[in-house]
Amino acid sequence: MAMFFAVLSACLAAEVPECGPVLLVGQPFASRTECDAGAPRVAENWLADHPGLAQDGLHCAALADLPALPTRQVADGVHVHLGPPFQFEDSPDGWIANLGFVIGRDSIAVIDAGASRRQGQALFAAIRAVSDKPVSHLIVTHMHPDHAFGANVFAEAGATIVGHARLGDALQSRGPVYLDNLTRLYSPAAMIGTGIVLPDVAVAGSLDIDLGGRVLTLAAADPAHSDNDLTVLDRTTGTLFAGDLVFRDLTPIVDGSLPGWLAWMDAAQDAGPIVPGHGPVARDWQDAIGAQRDFLTALDHATRDALDAGLPMSQGVPAIVEALQPFAGRWNSFPDSAARDATAAFKELEWQ
Ligand SMILES: [Zn+2]
Numbered sequence: 575m576a577m578f579f580a581v582l583s584a585c586l587a588a589e590v591p592e593c594g595p596v597l598l599v600g601q602p603f604a605s606r607t608e609c610d611a612g613a614p615r616v617a618e619n620w621l622a623d624h625p626g627l628a629q630d631g632l633h634c635a636a637l638a639d640l641p642a643l644p645t646r647q648v649a650d651g652v653h654v655h656l657g658p659p660f661q662f663e664d665s666p667d668g669w670i671a672n673l674g675f676v677i678g679r680d681s682i683a684v685i686d687a688g689a690s691r692r693q694g695q696a697l698f699a700a701i702r703a704v705s706d707k708p709v710s711h712l713i714v715t716h717m718h719p720d721h722a723f724g725a726n727v728f729a730e731a732g733a734t735i736v737g738h739a740r741l742g743d744a745l746q747s748r749g750p751v752y753l754d755n756l757t758r759l760y761s762p763a764a765m766i767g768t769g770i771v772l773p774d775v776a777v778a779g780s781l782d783i784d785l786g787g788r789v790l791t792l793a794a795a796d797p798a799h800s801d802n803d804l805t806v807l808d809r810t811t812g813t814l815f816a817g818d819l820v821f822r823d824l825t826p827i828v829d830g831s832l833p834g835w836l837a838w839m840d841a842a843q844d845a846g847p848i849v850p851g852h853g854p855v856a857r858d859w860q861d862a863i864g865a866q867r868d869f870l871t872a873l874d875h876a877t878r879d880a881l882d883a884g885l886p887m888s889q890g891v892p893a894i895v896e897a898l899q900p901f902a903g904r905w906n907s908f909p910d911s912a913a914r915d916a917t918a919a920f921k922e923l924e925w926q
Pocket of ligand 1: 718799800818851883
């Protein structure tokens with residue numbers, strides 16, 4: 575499949591301009607000649623919607639020459655990109671989350687979009703290397719930027735954006751801060767063109783999506799890892815995309831409800847393979863959640879011990895972190911994450 579795309583070099587005005595490549599996914603071309611002729615108009619239209627950015631250059635690229643994320647097929651028609659399981663502070667680019675896509679007879683659903691427009695573009699190129707079917711849906715598993723911030727690539731490609739019923743509010747209240755933080759951490763150029771995209775479809779309870787002979791069942795969870803976690807089950811192969819309801823290798827982060835997360839794990843799901851939000855693909859439920867349940871159970875116990883002892887938060891949090899030290903060698907990016915978890919758990923359980 576010969577396919578060409580216009581690639582714009584877009585710059586933020588600054589003393590030293592910060593520029594990055596913007597892949598214009600909305601308009602593929604069948605040949606380089608057609609791309610050369612059509613690219614200026616496509617770039618002009620895109621820039622008209624992005625008033626903060628200016629054009630520095632424009633060229634046409636063949637699909638095969640675009641940067642693409644490595645992906646692997648974990649079940650028939652189910653493709654996964656595995657992010658390195660480290661937290662932002664230990665990552666050079668923030669491209670840490672697992673991402674995936676499922677190919678049906680008629681269309682493709684993407685599960686999570688990456689940490690920036692640039693990562694979303696690299697995921698899009700990986701998808702197009704495998705299939706030229708339309709991308710009908712982007713399913714965002716939750717609000718965190720490593721999963722959500724490549725979304726506008728897929729919106730421009732024509733996808734319907736699907737998320738938990740609480741995802742929209744969460745992105746509106748926390749998205750701008752996330753974007754500021756990642757821009758500071760990685761550079762304005764690395765985040766060029768990244769925007770906050772609200773879902774078109776909000777899932778409360780569950781929703782089936784039909785890709786043509788292939789149904790995905792989406793399930794909205796109660797507060798657990800975050801307050802807007804959504805899982806995706808491919809009924810054809812039994813593959814479950816768990817989002818950050820399952821961490822492997824990377825220290826789990828509690829940003830929703832610790833008791834809620836423990837309760838979610840108690841309801842075992844007959845699925846496999848299971849794609850976690852971070853870490854390697856698991857073959858079944860026990861393989862997926864075993865280590866995480868041990869860690870979160872220990873966090874719960876240590877927090878209740880600190881509260882039972884009447885410790886104030888200033889002493890309770892270090893006591894919880896100390897109690898979790900036996901887990902330090904088993905989980906990546908442990909120190910910062912354990913301290914965050916201890917604080918979150920203390921604040922939540924204090925009121926119970
Ligand atoms: Zn997350």
